[in-house]
Every structure is written in C-alpha cells, then in structure tokens.
Amino acid sequence: MNKSINLAVDCMGSETSLIEILEGLNESALRKENLFFTLFGKSADINQAIENISPLNIRSKVINCDDQILMTDKPTDAMKLKKNSSMQLSIDHVSSEKSQAVLSCGNTGALMAISLLKLRTIASIKRPSIASIWPNIKGESIVLDLGANIKADATSLIDNAILGSALAKVLFNVPEPSIGLLNVGIEEMKGNENVQRASEILTEMSSKKQLNYYGFVEGADISNGKTTVVVTDGFTGNIALKTAEGTAFMVQSYFKKAFKSSIISKLGYFFASLSLRTVRERLDPRVHNCGIFMGLTAPVVKCHGKSDRLGISYAVDIAYSLVQKEVNKKVETILINEI
C-alpha cells in the first residue's frame, strides 16, 4: 500500500461554503485511499456536516479554531493578530511536519505572508511565486507568477523560470521543459529593462544547459501552448490570468446565445452537451485555476476564491501529486545541484 498522505485544510474565511469544501475533499478521498485530512475550523460545525460524508468522516481529524482570517484582512495584520486562526494553525501543522501540505480557499495575501514566515523558502529563492496549470490548445502549461510578487526585477523572473521549469519537470514528467518569458513582442529589443536583463541571463543559463529557455513569448502564446512554462511578474501574470478567465466566460456566453437562434441549433447544442460540459469544466476557473505556491519548503495550494466541490477536489488532487511526487524536495535538489 502507498504511504499515507496528510493534508492540512483551512476550512474558514472563504466564499466557498463548508459543505462544498467537505464534499470536494471527499471526492478526492474516494479516488485516493491513502489520503487523510486534518480539518481546521469550527469543530461543532465540521463534525455535524461531516457525519454523513464518507469516507471523509473516517479519514479526518478536526482541530477546533474560533478565529478566522477574513478576505478583507491585511496580510501583515492577519499574520500578527490572528495566530489562532484556521489558516495559521493549518500552516503550523505542516511546519511541525504533522501534515505534508496546506490547502486553503482564503485570503491569498495572508496565506502567502504566513506561509513565507512559517515554511520558509528553499535554497536561493527569495520570494515564493504562485504557479497555475493553464489549459492550452495542445494540453497544459505552467504559468507563473500569478500575483505573489508585484514588484518584479530580473532576479524574480529568473527564480520564476527555475521554479516553473522544476515544477513542469516533476508534474508533467518532461525532461527539459521549454520556458518562455512573457513580453510585448518576440524581438530581442522589445520590453522593459527587467525582461531584457532576465532574457540575457536565461540565454546564458540555457547555453550552460541549466534550463531550456525558448525566448520571449506573447500573451497569445499562453493558450497556443508555444512553451511548457510561461514566466512573468506577479502584476502582469495576475492581470493576464483574470483577463483570460473573463474572456473565456464572455466567449461562452456569446456561443450560448448563438445556439438559441433556431430550434435545430438548440437541439444540436443539446446533443453536444456532453462534450460541451467537458469544455466548460476545462475552462471553468473555479475548477482549474488553483494557485500552487512555489519556492517554499512544503506545498501550499490556494483554491480559487469561488471554488465549488469540483474545484476543491481538483486542488486536493494537485496537492496530493505535489506531495506524492516530492515536488518541493526535488525542486530544491534541482536548485542546489543544477543551477
């Protein structure tokens, strides 16, 4: 039997209801028999809600928390003032090695600040970044940073390239993932000083075979799947991510409307509904856009703010893979030995 994997789950402080969180965890528990949970939240509520959710009820421990970090809390305040919140205690559980990864739907800034303080960064990494797995025409790619590091200098971009490449290597099982640096054009002279400098360094590292740098890529290349990893700063990455989410939603609305134009087209829509469901799920940010905090000593996964059970179980599966494939340890090894 596989070694058991334990996740610390922050069950408070998000727009996702407790029942959706628990149902989501259960879906993953049904798929992975060696998966166990420690749930942080109001124990009375959790115990009542979990009673009929099986096998989650027999594979969870509940730790009572009276305090929660709100979406509106400032990260620094949340860190200093809410030491007994469900978020802080779930991260403590990982830093004391009682669990192997943290899952939260809560305040991203607070989750980042507390994780950074308690789990610390690996090797030469100064600040963690947020990576996500994006769908593209060919399959999937890793995009980072999606909002951890607003002030981007060349060093952070290089760190992101190293982290993204290491993540793709382990998660996608690709020996030398190609890395694109997001810019306003693909010509060498394009872009600001940071991307120019980062591109020079990445070219040098590529020539030493430390990583596989493709060069500059443009916004459209994310969904084209031109490279396996797309690197950018947290400001641009966050805006690109949310613009893509909004666009996908808008295009789907247009399509739905177009198919209401005649009875036959409505019928066609009905008959395509199974395939369309897959399309919708593939594009639904609540399902697919969980954020993987990269560069820390242990995996931290942040679900989309408006996740439902599907999104939660997707995020749990990611956290499970990160632990099972020992991604953080392998990333550290790559950082120390190859760079």
Added chain:
Amino acid sequence: MNKSINLAVDCMGSETSLIEILEGLNESALRKENLFFTLFGKSADINQAIENISPLNIRSKVINCDDQILMTDKPTDAMKLKKNSSMQLSIDHVSSEKSQAVLSCGNTGALMAISLLKLRTIASIKRPSIASIWPNIKGESIVLDLGANIKADATSLIDNAILGSALAKVLFNVPEPSIGLLNVGIEEMKGNENVQRASEILTEMSSKKQLNYYGFVEGADISNGKTTVVVTDGFTGNIALKTAEGTAFMVQSYFKKAFKSSIISKLGYFFASLSLRTVRERLDPRVHNCGIFMGLTAPVVKCHGKSDRLGISYAVDIAYSLVQKEVNKKVETILINEI
C-alpha cells in the same frame, strides 16, 4: 452633402496583401460617399490592382513610394533612414493637412515614433498611447494603453485615463464615461506604487468632476464591461490584449471540436452558423483590434498585423468617425478646459 474626408493610407510593409487593403478601403468607400483616399505605395502595382475596384478607383490618388518600412526595422532607424517610405510620406500628408488621418498595417513602433515626431502631442500629453475598442458582455469599452508606453509611471496612467475618457465621450456619446484602473485586486492597498499614486490623483480629479473615476478593476472586468474605459500601462495592456485574443481563439477551437461529437450536434452547428459567424467576427482580432493612437494632433489608426479586408474596412470606419466627430480637436478642448 457632407464635407469630404481624406485618408492617407500606407499600403506597404505589412503581412496584409495589397489587394486585401484595397478591397477593405473599397468596402468603406461604398458605405461613405464623402470618403477619399491617398494611397502610398508602388504606383504601378496599385494602379493595376485598383483598376476594377469601384468606387475606390475614382476616389483615390496614388503617390508612388519606392521605399517601405519593414516589420523588423528598429523604429529609430526607420525614422532616420526611411524618409521616403510609404509610412513616412503618408504621415507627412496629414502633417501638411492634405489628409485628415493616417491608416497603416505596418510596424507599430515605427508608426508611433514617426507620428510622434511629425504630428506631435496635444496639450499636456507627453507620450501618445494606443487605445482599442474591446467587445464586452454589455457592449464595448475603450482599453488603453496597449503598447505605446512600456515604462508606466503614474503620470502616464493619468494621461491614459484622460485620453480614454475623452475618446469614449465622443465615440460612444456618453457624457461621463466611467474609468477603471487595471490592478491585481480591487482593494485600496493592492498593486504597485504607480497604480496606487495614479488612483489617488484620479480620485481627486473625480471629486472635482474632471472625470468619472470608478476605482480599481481586475482583468475579468474588461470583458464584464464594469467600466466604459479601462486604463493600464502599455506592457500590461499589450499582454492582456494578446492573452484575450489567444483565449478567445482557444475557446472557439474547443467549441468547434465539441460540436463534431455527433451528427445532430454537427447539424445544430450548421443551423447556428449565421449567428456563429457574427460571434466569430465579433471576436476576431483581425477584424476588431485596430489600435487608435491617442494624444496626437491628428488620428492615426493601426490595423492589426494580420488584417484582411474586413479588418481594414473596420479600421477605415474608425478613422472616418474620428475625423468626422473631430475627436482629436475635442480631446484637446477637454484637456485644456476641463482638466
């Protein structure tokens, strides 16, 4: 009869073929009987191609140019070394008031540099920016800057807000267009120093009724249509635009594939094809994403690099409106009197 409107058209240096450009101009000429063109390019080629394109052939003058600016030319080189290129001569035609607007599918950086030198900026505007009309769920909005100004400080963001608001006022006929500032979150404390500072100034200007500032918006709010104008720096804006283009293309590919899953769904797709054509056109960047250079003394419109006749005629219609509605003059009046 309406006063005649003259456009200077750069017919060289792009991926769009001469015949597509001419057919596109002709489509607009058919719609607007007071529209005339001066065409800059190889006169032998143009005269031969235009012979059977009516009414364009009787409403155009051709000015021969042997030199063209290539997509790969550096803007500064193009400006200094290619004084007799079709692009430079078409801009000269407007600066000497023989035409009222320029249209080009060529090198964006060169077009910006030469326009800035020869047409100059209005009032307090230091650098022009590139605006575009984006489709959203409710209708359309103005987004800028899409790549003119890579280094964004608070002043450029304010300029963009003023220019975008003035453009929306005139083009959409909205008295007080709402302005959103693109950021990584909507909370006051979010984002970098530039957006923070710009937001403070815009709030102050809004309280003096100089413009209608909504506050921070996120990437998804562009296609939600939360505000009429969305302001950002040229680096982020360009990446957001291209990410949206790529995403729209990807979602459409997924849909097409889903509708191939059964005969009935194929039939439904066929019966929805008229409505779907409208959707495709609405989303096609070659049709809708022309760039309007804002902040200059005369309108300059840059067609998408891979435009076809539809895209060209859409861009001509925009240039026509900008001239007819005297947008540049009105923007200058707003800048001098209201700000």
